[in-house]
Amino acid sequence: MSEVQSPKSEVPGRHFRAEKFDFWSFFFSGLTGLATLFILGILATILINIIANGWPGFSWHFVSTTPKKDFFDIHTTGVFPMIVGTTFRVLVMTIFVIPVGVITAIYLTEYAPSNSLITRIIRAAVNNLAGVPSIVFGLFGLGFFINFIGKNLDVLLHNANAVWGQPALVWASLTLAVMTVPVVIVATEESLKAIPPGLREASLALGATKLETILKIVLPQALPGIMTGGILAVSRAAGEVAPILFTGVAYYMASLPTHLSDQFMDLGYHVFVLSTQSPNIEQTRPILYATVLVLLLLTFALNIVAIIIRSNIRRKMRSLH
Amino acid sequence: MAEISMPKLEVAAAKPTLSPAGPFIQIESLSLFYGTSKALKNISVSLGEKVVTAFIGPSGCGKSTLLRCLNRMNDLIDSVHIEGAIKIGGHDIYGPEVDVIELRKRVGMVFQKSNPFPKSIYENVAYGLRLHGLKNKSELDAAVEKSLQQSALWDEVKDRLHASALGLSGGQQQRLCIARAIAIRPEIILMDEPASALDPIATAHIEELILELKKDFTIVIVTHNMQQAARISDFTAFFYLGELIEYDTTAKIFTNPAKKQTEDYVTGRFG
Amino acid sequence: MQLSQKEARRTPGWMGIQRGHKARPLEWLAEKFIFLVSLSTILMVFLIFVFVAREALPVFLGDTDTALVSPVIPPAEMDHHSPAELEKYLELTPAQFKAMDHDTLMSLMDVKVEAANDIPESFRNSRDARINTTEWRYLLLPHQWDDYQKPEYIWQPVGQIKKFNIIPLFVGTLKITLIGLLFAVPLAVGAAIYVSQLARPRTREIAKPAIELLSGIPSVVVGFFALLVLATVLQKIFGYQTRLNAFVAGMALGFAVIPIIFSIAEDALTSVPRAYTQAALALGASRWQTAWQIVLPAALPGVFAATVLGFGRAIGETMIVLMVCSASVMSWSVFDSARSITTTIAAEMAEAVNGGPHYRILFMLGALLFAATFVSNMIGDFVIHRFKTKLEGKR
Secondary structure, three states, X not given: OOOXXXXXXXXXXXXXXXXXXXXXXXXXXXXXXXXXXXXXXXXXXXXXXXXXXXXXXXXXXXXXXXXXXOOOOOOOOOOHHHHHHXXXXXXXXXXXXHHHHHHHHHHHHHHXXXXXXXXXXXXXXXXXXXXXXXXXXXXHHHHHHHHHHHHHHHHHHOOOOOOOOOXXXXXXXXXXXXXXXXXXXXXXXXXXXXXXXXXXXHHHHOOOOHHXXXXXXXXXXXXXXXXXXXXXXXXXXXXXXXXXXXXXEOXXXXXXXXXXXXXXXXXXXXXHHHHHHOOOHHHHHHHHHHHXXXXXHHHHHHHHHHHHHHHHHHHXXXXXX | OOOOOOOOOOOOOOOOOOOOOOOOEEEEXXXXXXXXXXXXXXXXXXXXXXXXXEEEOOOOOOHHHHHHHHOOHHHHOOOEEEEEEEEEOOEEOOOOOOOHHHXXXXXXXXXXXXXXXXXXXXXXXXXXXXXXXXXXXXXXXHHHHHHHHHOOXXXXXXXXXXXXXXXXXXXXXXXXXXXXXXXXOOOEEEEEOOOXXXXXXXXXXXXXXXXXXXXXXXXXXXXXXXXXXXXXXXXXXXXXXXXXXXXXXXXXXXXXXXXXXXXXXXXXXXX | OOOOHHXXXXXXXXXXXXXXXXXOHHHHHHHHHHHHXXXXXXXXXXXXXXXXXXXXXXXXXXXXXXXXXXXXXOHHHHHHOOHHHHHHHHOOOHHHHHHXXXXXXXXXXXXXXXXXXXXXXXXXXXXXXHOOOOOHHHHHOOEOOOOOOOOEOOEEOOOOXXXXXXXXXXXHHHHHHHHHHHHHHHHHXXXXXXXXXXXXXXXXXXXXXXXXXXXXXXXXXXXXXXXXXXXXXXXXXXXXXXXXXXXXXXXXXXXXXXXXXXXXXXXXXXXXXXXXXXXXXXXXXXXXXXXXXXXXXXXXHHHHHHHHHHHHHXXXXXXXXXXXXXXXXOOOOOOOOOOOHHHHHHHHHHHOOOOOHHHHHXXXXXHHHHHHHHHHHHXXXXXXXXXXXXXXXXX
């Protein structure tokens, strides 16, 4: 069998070089790479812009001072009550959303028969909740919690005086809980599914009941994942303004919220009102940037923490299998 | 060496106990269905107590499925349906008054892939004990030590009882799983290919362990390794495609089997 | 013996718990409790729809009336009309109507006559004053109002004659959403192709979470950025009149929607079995050719679903558009301001009288929005489900 002679064989390694330069491959690969870079660039631009402009006004004083109404001097005003308001509403939300979300995720992973109709409907419902616009949640909060539950509570408890039948911290928190329940469910389910079934089998084979197995083996293992879900829910809720517009937020409150029936101030809402309705944008500019920076620190930082925890869990899980 | 007395596990009086004459296993006309497909076909066999019985056969012949019937682990699968009966100590374990949790206290299981809990070595062994009500620390300590000694792991881990179980080697982990299973003193231990994921040295350790354990426990072991079955078991059952082909003493099965199919399998003509 | 399908299903699988119930009631109770809590998610979706639609119901049923001047029934003719008509005229519930005696009703009728007389003369004769502006005809079709040259679509819920035509809102929503998608889809899908098929694994590990980090920025912040920075920049580049317009809003909306489209598209592209990629590469195709000709077509349903879900997210976005655009202008130009459905609800609810026609129409818009996103979500999820099962099951 004679060897195939080709001019390329004179130079070693020449056999496998490309025939010609594939322009379109290069072009389109480059284009998609540019798309990726562009998106990352947008992210970077927004972050840098806010940090650069917000940092000068950001100080311990700013974070801990309560402003007087319409006081627009960056050096003397503060966002303390907004931080308190945002924090409170998110905390109350957590009390409701974590139990419901975790229990539902436990049902879906551990108990639900795989092809039952009810299971499919529950999953469809969770998916739908995730897609509802945030303003519709605001309407829901108004129409259900305030106008239905709140008003009826007033009739029962307060002789129809308006105590619960109006915007309040508890209603805003409940509305946010309904909005973020899918986040907790998805994160919890992910962490439950990552636990190898062998662990459950081992526990059951030792004579544990299903509930005991879940409480003693599965949940402790899933705890970091649940925490991630909680943090993601908190981060999402802290940044949302639309759902609280009609359910409890106020531009100015003379005192901090102490009761569940109080209204509250909020970081995001403050930014919104100040930037669209302030008379002198140049004066409020530094305040706005500083407030946005505080909001970003709260939400974005939480997000990053959650992602780090999640990737740590994933790494640990790989060693378990 | 002083005898460590085993703490008594509280047994509820109402639950049926295994026969005082000693547990032995009677499988009567057992058939198992996954949905509509029949995986076990009319199996009848009696297994003795305090002996090692091996289930052998090619892949998919149903030996693991049958093993998992003995502690009703097959209940976990939605589509499973059983006909026939399995009697342990004279009581049908699929009977209406049987509490499956109690059953699993008495029939323990060791799995093919070792699955220690992500807890400390001590906690792994203590898990079953705590589950069944043992709280006293000194009694727990004693029970944990005895189990680890019986599974030939004590000397290797006695200085790091509170280290994570996941830091042990594969063979050590499997011995830990055995310690965990025997800690609650089951009468029967089921082993589903316990050494198939281990290297030969670790396998040898496990096999030695099994020969020791059979003094106190009845052992049923599923294995695809015929030589292993020949080494450690007293009785052997050969399965093929969901049917029991032959059951006899190990010596007879491997030297002079009655059925041609058995002979073909043990001599390696198929498998 | 072979069991029929039906017989096999009738037999309980979880046999232990069946009998163990008597021994372990706590276990059974816990299971039922967990199931009930899970059902609450279905309840939530149901409640959202019911209570939003409930406030909007009168509009759907035609029970609202904003006509300023309606035919007055003289008190003397009260007895010629049925109780039902009088209830509607006097705006009483049946219970209230029954509770009142004849004289009280007469005095109410007198009040009505006085109110009618209070309306200024110029107004009483205007054609517009007699129109019930919440009728469907006026909500959807253009109408030539007094003071206008030709029929117009107008949304102007303030003033004497409240105009509730919702078409400008639909147009605004569509404009902004389409711009947003036009901007976001190529970028997100392009990046998804790059990250899942072309990039080195190291790059992938950094780029993927980084892009998904974009979704961690609250929409208020994106809107703020658009208002202060983006609007100025774009005006310098394109040189149009209105600084805050639909184009800026659309672009900012695109920013916010990119992560969700990217996430799902990337997931779909990665789900395509390695076997396809490896076969193509083994035949000598370049990475790009493989991605474009083999992987992308296979993942097309998933990419489509990503777009649909991105669309759903975009039409539901409120804060970004709210901060950028304020005026409601009915125009097809992208360089004019625009109001979307969501921003209208957000901006005007505070001023709407609780229970009044404006309030109800805003709720109606919310109900329509909910229905639209519900449908688009079902479509998106359905397509993804089909896509995944095709890859795993019926291959």
